[in-house]
Amino acid sequence: MxxxxxxxxxxxxxxxxxxxxxxxxxxxxxxxxxxxxxxTVPGVSFMLWEDRLPQAAVGILAGAAFGASGAIxxxxxxxPLASPDVIGVGYGASAAAVAGMLLFGAQGLGLSLIACAGxxxxxxxxxxIAEAGKNTGPRLILAGIAVAAxxxxxIQYLLTRTDVRTAGDAxxxxxxxxxxxxxxxxxxxxxxxxxxxPLLVPAAAKLRILELGDDTAAGLGLxxxxxxxxxxxxxxxxxxxxxxxxxxxxxxxxxxxxxxLRLCKGRSHLGSAALTGALLVTTATFLAAxxxxxxxxxxxxxxGALGAPFLIWVLVRTNKEGT
Amino acid sequence: xALLEAQDLTLAYDxxxxxxxxxxxxxxxxxxxxxxxxxxxxxxLLRGLARLLKPAGGKVLLDGxxxxxxxxxxxxxxxxxxxxxxxxxxxxxxxxxxxxGRYPHQGWFKRWTSEDEAAVERAMTLxxxxxxxxxxxxxxxxxxxxxxxxxMALAQETELLLLDEPTTYLDVAHQLEVLDVIxxxxxxxxxxVVIVLHDLNLxxxxxxxxxxxKEGKIVAAGHPAAVVxxxxxxxxxxxxxxxxxxPVAGTPLVLPIGRHRVLRAETVLAANGIHRTQNPDxxxxxxxxxxxxxxxxxxxxxxxATAADPGSNTPAGEGIERAEEISDMLAxxxxxxxxxxxxxxxxRLTLAGKDLEHFGAGDAPLDLRIKLMFTPDMDPAGGGxxxxxxxxxxxxxxxxxRADATGWYRRWLALPAESRGVMRTYTxxxxxxxxxxxxxxxxxxxxxxxVLHLRTDGGKLTGGPATVWAAQARLGDPILLLGPxxxxxxxxxxxIEFRPGTAKRILLAGDETAAPAIxxxxxxxxxGITGHALIEVPDTGDIQGSSTRSGxxxxxxxxxxxxxxxxxxxxxxxxxxxxxxxxxLTGAEPExxxxxxxxxWETSTASTQPFYAWLAGEASVIKDMRRYLVRxxxxxxxxVAFMGYWRRGKSET
Numbered sequence: 001m002x003x004x005x006x007x008x009x010x011x012x013x014x015x016x017x018x019x020x021x022x023x024x025x026x027x028x029x030x031x032x033x034x035x036x037x038x039x040t041v042p043g044v045s046f047m048l049w050e051d052r053l054p055q056a057a058v059g060i061l062a063g064a065a066f067g068a069s070g071a072i073x074x075x076x077x078x079x080p081l082a083s084p085d086v087i088g089v090g091y092g093a094s095a096a097a098v099a100g101m102l103l104f105g106a107q108g109l110g111l112s113l114i115a116c117a118g119x120x121x122x123x124x125x126x127x128x129i130a131e132a133g134k135n136t137g138p139r140l141i142l143a144g145i146a147v148a149a150x151x152x153x154x155i156q157y158l159l160t161r162t163d164v165r166t167a168g169d170a171x172x173x174x175x176x177x178x179x180x181x182x183x184x185x186x187x188x189x190x191x192x193x194x195x196x197x198p199l200l201v202p203a204a205a206k207l208r209i210l211e212l213g214d215d216t217a218a219g220l221g222l223x224x225x226x227x228x229x230x231x232x233x234x235x236x237x238x239x240x241x242x243x244x245x246x247x248x249x250x251x252x253x254x255x256x257x258x259x260x261l262r263l264c265k266g267r268s269h270l271g272s273a274a275l276t277g278a279l280l281v282t283t284a285t286f287l288a289a290x291x292x293x294x295x296x297x298x299x300x301x302x303x304g305a306l307g308a309p310f311l312i313w314v315l316v317r318t319n320k321e322g323t
Numbered sequence: 324x325a326l327l328e329a330q331d332l333t334l335a336y337d338x339x340x341x342x343x344x345x346x347x348x349x350x351x352x353x354x355x356x357x358x359x360x361x362x363x364x365x366x367x368l369l370r371g372l373a374r375l376l377k378p379a380g381g382k383v384l385l386d387g388x389x390x391x392x393x394x395x396x397x398x399x400x401x402x403x404x405x406x407x408x409x410x411x412x413x414x415x416x417x418x419x420x421x422x423x424g425r426y427p428h429q430g431w432f433k434r435w436t437s438e439d440e441a442a443v444e445r446a447m448t449l450x451x452x453x454x455x456x457x458x459x460x461x462x463x464x465x466x467x468x469x470x471x472x473x474x475m476a477l478a479q480e481t482e483l484l485l486l487d488e489p490t491t492y493l494d495v496a497h498q499l500e501v502l503d504v505i506x507x508x509x510x511x512x513x514x515x516v517v518i519v520l521h522d523l524n525l526x527x528x529x530x531x532x533x534x535x536x537k538e539g540k541i542v543a544a545g546h547p548a549a550v551v552x553x554x555x556x557x558x559x560x561x562x563x564x565x566x567x568x569x570p571v572a573g574t575p576l577v578l579p580i581g582r583h584r585v586l587r588a589e590t591v592l593a594a595n596g597i598h599r600t601q602n603p604d605x606x607x608x609x610x611x612x613x614x615x616x617x618x619x620x621x622x623x624x625x626x627x628a629t630a631a632d633p634g635s636n637t638p639a640g641e642g643i644e645r646a647e648e649i650s651d652m653l654a655x656x657x658x659x660x661x662x663x664x665x666x667x668x669x670x671r672l673t674l675a676g677k678d679l680e681h682f683g684a685g686d687a688p689l690d691l692r693i694k695l696m697f698t699p700d701m702d703p704a705g706g707g708x709x710x711x712x713x714x715x716x717x718x719x720x721x722x723x724x725r726a727d728a729t730g731w732y733r734r735w736l737a738l739p740a741e742s743r744g745v746m747r748t749y750t751x752x753x754x755x756x757x758x759x760x761x762x763x764x765x766x767x768x769x770x771x772x773x774v775l776h777l778r779t780d781g782g783k784l785t786g787g788p789a790t791v792w793a794a795q796a797r798l799g800d801p802i803l804l805l806g807p808x809x810x811x812x813x814x815x816x817x818x819i820e821f822r823p824g825t826a827k828r829i830l831l832a833g834d835e836t837a838a839p840a841i842x843x844x845x846x847x848x849x850x851g852i853t854g855h856a857l858i859e860v861p862d863t864g865d866i867q868g869s870s871t872r873s874g875x876x877x878x879x880x881x882x883x884x885x886x887x888x889x890x891x892x893x894x895x896x897x898x899x900x901x902x903x904x905x906x907x908l909t910g911a912e913p914e915x916x917x918x919x920x921x922x923x924w925e926t927s928t929a930s931t932q933p934f935y936a937w938l939a940g941e942a943s944v945i946k947d948m949r950r951y952l953v954r955x956x957x958x959x960x961x962x963v964a965f966m967g968y969w970r971r972g973k974s975e976t
Contacts, residue, residue: 078410207424215406218375220479221399221427265414 004263008275015282022047024289024296025186032106050182059281059299061189064253067277068270069238070253071260075211076231077137080314083254084119084239090253091151092122093243098155098170099249102162106269109188111173118235120242122147127232136214136228142284143278176247176300178285199234200270207231207270209302220224229268249300251307258314280306325401325482325515326351327372331381334364334539336373341367341378342539349483349532350603354509354516356526359536360560366407366487367517368536372517373404373485399427403481407488409472411460418456418472421446424478446477449511450504466497471502484508485517490525498522502529523560524969527551527574535559551575567897636736646716646723647681652731653808654696654717655679659800660763667864668774668835669791671752674802680757680765681719684811690821690840690937691751693806694770697788698744714803735809746805747789749773750840769804772839820964821925826935829854829875832948834888834940835861836968841869848873855898859940887971888944895948899956916946923949923967925960932962943969 020027027035035041036049069248070083084090096118100106106114115168126147155174159167206227209217214224239253256277264272283301291297327349334342341364349355349372360366370376372383372389383390390398403424423953424446425439450470455463469489477482487676488507506529509516520526526533527547534943535543535550536561536659543550552575556564560577569576633777635928646653657676665671684691697712701887716723717731727734735743753770755762760767762768773793786794792802821844823829829852831841845856854875860866860881865946866879880890923942938948949965952958 075412078412180665181692193959208423211412212420212423213406213408213410215370215404216409216475218395219373219399219402219476219485220404220424221394221396223395261413265823 004260005272005275008263008272008279011279012275015286016060017280019056019282019286019289020052022290023286039159054183054186055178055285056182056282057183058189058245059178059285060278061186061193062178062246063256063278063281064248065189065193065196065238065242065277066252066276067256067280068253068274069235069242070268070277071209071230071257072203072235072238073253074257075115075207076228076235078211078256079137079141081254081311082137082141082144083251083257084235085248085250086148087119087141088126088146088148088151089119089123089236089239090243090248091148093119093240094174094248095105095151095158096121097173097244097247098158101170101173102158112185112188112241116237116240117246119236119243122151122231124238127229129302131225141147142234156301171299173247176249176303177298178246178281179296179298181245189241189245193238195232196237196241197274200274200300203231203234204270207287207315220275247300249281249284250304252277252284252303252308255280255303255307255310259308261314311316326386327402327517328382328384328387328516329368329372329381330384332368332371332378332383333380334367334376335379336367340539341532342371344381344673345539345541346381347534347541347544349515352509352513353514353531354506354518354529356518356520356530356558357534357535358523358526359538362452362534364539365536367539369485369487369517369519371719373402373594377403378486396427399479399481400481400483403476403479405472405476405484405486405489407491410967412829413461415451415460416456416946417458417460417463417474418443418447419844420460420471420925421452421474421478422737424475428565429477442478442480443913446474448879449477449508450474452547459884461726464497466500468505469493469497469501473501477508481514483515483517487522488521488534490520497765498525505529511882522567523551523556523577526576527576528569528572545570547574552578565606598797643722643724644720645719647719647808649725650717652717653681653719653803653813654714655677655682655804655806656718657769657802657804658797659796659802660768662796662798665772665867666860668775668860669838669865669867670775671770672773672793673768673770674804675762675764675766675768677766678719679769681756681809682767682769682806684807684812684921685965690844691754692748692820692840693751693769693771694742694746694748695789696746696803697792698742715806717805718848719808745788746785749789750843751806752839752843753846772842772889774835774838820939820966821937822926822964823852823935823937824961825931826933826962827852828934828936830898830938831856831858831937832889832936832938832940833857833876834859834944836864836941837939837966838867839863840939841944842867845869845871845873845875848875850874854934857891857898859888887941888947890953891940891944896939896951899952899958923965926964932959934962936963937967938964939966942970 020032021029025047031041031044032048034046039045039146066084067184071083072083072087073084073087074080093115097106097111097115099118100111100114103124126143128142129143129147130136147223159170162170209220209222210224210227214221215220217227218224259280260272260276263276279297280303284299284306288297288299288302289303329345329347331344331346332342333340333344345368357365357368367376371378374383374395377391385393385398385401386454389540390402421443422435422439425435425442428439428442429435444453446457450473452467452470452474455471457469460468463471472881473486473489476486484505489501489505493501499621502525505516507512507517518526518529533543533545533547534541534891535555542559543555551566553566553846556562562581562895564580565574566579570575619669628691638678655676655678657674657679659672660675661671661673663673706956715721716727749771751769752772753768755768755770757765757767759768773790775786775794776790777794821840829848831844831854833841835858838860841856841858848871850872851874854876856869856875856877857880858877859880861882863881866881867875871877880894882890923946928938936952937943938952945965945967949963953960
C-alpha cells in the first residue's frame with residue numbers, strides 16, 4: 001500500500017513535469033530550472049508561475065479532494081456506483097453555481113461559496129429522504145439519482161433561458177476546467193482542505209467499522225447514524241470545495257476509489273484514493289492539453305471520456321460476479 | 324458477570340409493534356436460544372437486546388442500567404453481537420477482519436496494542452481460524468466465513484454474546500461446527516450466549532435455556548426438556564409433530580408431521596387389492612390352524628377347510644404317483660438329534676431325517692413355517708412308527724393318488740379327536756442340507772426353537788403338548804413334521820408369512836413365541852434393508868445373539884415384572900408415529916376380532932410400500948398393536964402382517 005502511494009506520488013510528479021516539458025508550449029529543462037529558482041526568464045516565468053503551477057496545484061488538490069470524497073461514499077454505501085457525481089451531490093453544486101452565475105452574475109469566491117452551499121443542501125436533502133427507515137445505503141443512492149435527474153433539468157432550463165454568451169461560460173464551468181486556476185484559488189482550496197483532510201484519519205477508522213454493516217458496527221459500539229451523517233458531510237465538503245474551484249470534474253470521484261482498490265489489491269484506504277484522484281487529474285490535464293493538435297480540451301472532457309468506459313466495466317463486472 | 328434483562332420491552336418498526344411488553348432475564352453463563360416461527364419477532368428481540376433498536380416502551384438493562392443511557396463503546400466492551408448477514412469488505416483478510424472486533428477497545432489515540440494482538444490470536448485459536456489468517460474472507464466457504472465472523476465477535480472479548488441465526492445458509496455439518504464453537508466458548512470462557520435459531524432440534528440440543536416466542540410474546544421458557552413439547556410446537560409453529568428423546572443427545576427431538584409423506588392411512592381396502600386371510604394356511608391345500616390355538620380355532624379352521632374344498636380345482640386323482648411328485652405338502656419323519664438350551668425359556672431341538680432331503684421352499688425363505696404332529700399316545704420312549712395313516716402316504720417315496728394328496732387334512736380331522744393328536748406350527752430356525760459341516764450326522768437337519776411356557780403342578784409339568792414334549796424330549800425321540808415339498812414349492816409357499824415385498828424399511832415385533840421367527844428372518848434379511856426388530860422375552864437370560872447382514876437394529880426387551888406385551892407395545896409406539904389429527908386420513912377402526920373365539924391372522928402378499936411391519940405373538944398384545952397401527956397410525960393393511968400365535972390364559976391346554 002505504501003508502495004502504491006509512493007508510485008502515485010511519482011506518477012503525479014511525472015505528469016506535472018511532462019505537462020511542463022513535453023506538452024503544448026514546452027519549456028526546456030534549463031529554462032524551467034532557472035524559472036523555478038526565481039530567475040526571470042522571459043516568456044517562461046510568467047507562464048510557469050501564473051498558469052502552469054497554479055493549474056497543477058489546483059489539479060492535485062481538487063483531484064485529491066474528489067478522490068477522497070468518492071472513496072468515502074463508495075465504502076460507506078458499499079457500492080462502487082455511489083460516488084458524489086452519481087448520487088447528485090455534484091449536480092447540487094453545479095445547479096447552484098449555474099443559477100448563481102446566470103441569475104446573479106456570481107464569479108470567483110462568491111461562485112465557489114454558492115456551489116458549496118448547493119452541494120451541501122442537496123446532500124442533506126438526499127440524506128433526509130434516505131434516512132427515514134431501513135436500508136439507508138441503497139435508498140441514499142436511489143434518492144441521489146432521482147435528485148440528480150431533477151437538478152439536471154433545472155440546469156438545462158437555466159441554460160436555455162439565458163443569453164448564449166453567458167451560457168457558454170456556464171457550460172465551460174459545467175464541463176470542469178483548470179484553465180481559470182490562479183494562486184488565489186489554489187490557496188483557497190488548500191485552506192479548505194487543510195481543515196478537511198485531517199478529518200480523514202478518524203473518518204477512515206470509523207469507515208473500517210461501518211463497512212462491516214450497520215448492525216455489526218453498532219455492535220462494536222459505533223454510533224451509526226451520527227457517524228454516517230458525519231461521513232456524508234465530510235465527503236460532501238471535500239467534493240463541494242473542489243467543485244467550487246474547478247467545476248465538476250466528471251468521474252474523478254467515481255474512478256479514484258475503485259482504481260485505488262485495484263492498485264492496492266483490495267487494501268485501499270482513503271489516502272490512496274486521494275492520491276489516485278490527484279494522479280487522475282494531473283494525467284488528464286496533460287492529455288487534455290495535448291491529445292488533439294489544435295484544440296486544448298477542458299480537463300472534465302478527458303475525465304468524462306475515461307470514466308464512462310470504466311462505469312460500463314464496473315457494471316459488467318458486478319453482473320458477472322452476480323453480487 | 325454482566326447481566327442482560329428486558330423489562331416490559333416493546334419494540335416496533337414504524338408504528339407496528341413487533342415485540343410486546345416482554346420481560347426476560349438471560350441466565351448468566353448459560354446458552355439461551357430463542358426460537359419461534361418466521362416473523363415472530365425473535366430477531367427483532369435480539370436487535371432490541373443488542374441496543375440496535377430503541378425500545379418503543381420499556382427498557383433493556385445491562386447490569387441494572389438502561390443500555391441506551393450507557394456510552395456505546397462501553398457497552399460494546401461487555402456485549403458482542405453477530406448479526407444475521409454481516410458484510411465483509413472486498414478483499415479483507417481474515418486477520419484484518421477479526422482485528423476489527425477490537426474497535427471498542429481502541430480509542431482516538433490508543434492504537435493497536437499487543438493486548439489487541441493477543442485477543443485476536445485467542446479468538447482465532449478458539450474458532451480454529453488461525454490457519455486461515457492471511458486468506459481473503461471472500462474466498463472462504465460458508466462455514467469458515469461464519470467461524471471468522473464469530474472470531475471477530477470473540478475478539479471483542481465480551482461477557483455477553485448475541486448471535487442472530489448464525490447457522491443460516493450452512494449445511495448441517497457446518498451448523499454443528501458453528502454451534503460447537505459457541506458451546507465451547509460458553510464452557511471455556513463462561514460467556515453468556517444468546518442465539519436466535521431456526522432449527523428447533525439443534526436449539527433443544529444446544530440450549531441451556533430455551534425461549535419460545537410467538538407474536539412477540541414469550542410462550543414458554545426454561546430447560547429444553549421442559550419447553551419442547553408437542554403442544555408447544557403446535558402452538559408456536561402451528562405444526563403437528565411428535566417429540567421423542569433424541570437418541571444422540573437425549574434432548575427432545577421434534578419430528579414434524581406434514582400433510583404428505585407420512586405413513587399413509589388405509590383408504591379403501593378393496594381398492595388396494597389387499598389380500599387378507601384369517602387363516603395363514605388357507606392358501607395351503609387345507610392347512611391346519613396356527614397351532615397353539617384354542618379348540619375354537621380348530622373348529623373355525625375345520626369349517627373353512629370344508630368350505631374351501633368345493634372351490635378346490637385340483638384335478639381329481641387318476642392313478643397312483645409318488646407323493647413328492649404331486650403333493651406340495653409332505654410329511655417328514657425325523658428324530659431329535661440335538662438338544663440345546665439357548666435361553667432360560669428357550670430350547671433348541673435339532674431334528675434330522677432322510678425325508679428332509681425333500682424339504683424346502685425356494686432359497687432362504689424368511690419365516691418358513693412347518694407343523695409338528697404330536698400324538699396323544701406318543702410315548703417318549705416309544706417308536707415313531709405310530710403315524711396316522713393319513714400322513715404315511717405323504718412321506719417322500721410313498722405312493723399316493725392325486726385325490727389323496729389334497730384331502731389329507733380332512734382325513735386327519737375325521738379321525739377321533741382323542742387319537743389323531745394335535746398339530747402345532749413352528750418356524751424353521753435353520754435348515755441344513757445333508758453334509759453341512761454343522762450337522763450331527765449324515766442326514767439333513769432342521770433346528771426348531773421352542774418356548775417353554777411351563778408350570779409345575781404337583782410334580783407334573785403342565786403346559787401345551789408341544790411345550791411338554793419339547794421340555795421332555797430326549798435324543799432319538801421321533802417326531803413327524805409337515806412341510807413344503809422342495810420340488811414343488813417356491814418362495815410363494817403359503818407357510819411363509821414374512822412378505823416385505825419391495826419394502827426397504829421393516830419393523831419386526833413379537834414376544835418370545837415370535838423370537839425364533841424374528842431371529843430366522845433377521846439371519847436371512849439381505850443387506851440394504853433397515854428398520855427395527857423388537858423382541859420381548861421373559862428374562863434377560865433369554866436374550867439371544869442374533870446376526871443379520873441387514874441394517875435392522877435389534878432390541879431385546881426383557882419383560883421382568885411388566886405385564887406381557889407392555890414393553891413391546893411401548894417400543895412399537897416409539898418407532899411408529901401417530902400422525903396428528905387431520906394430517907393424514909387415519910385408518911378406520913379395524914374390524915374386531917374376538918381373539919378368544921377367532922384367530923387373529925392378517926397377512927398380505929405383495930406389498931409395494933416402502934415400509935413393512937410384521938408382528939406376531941400373544942393374540943391380545945397383537946390385537947392392541949393392530950389397533951394402534953391401523954387406526955391410530957393409519958397404516959395400510961398391505962404393509963403389515965399381524966399374527967396371534969397363541970392366547971394367553973387359554974392356550975396350552
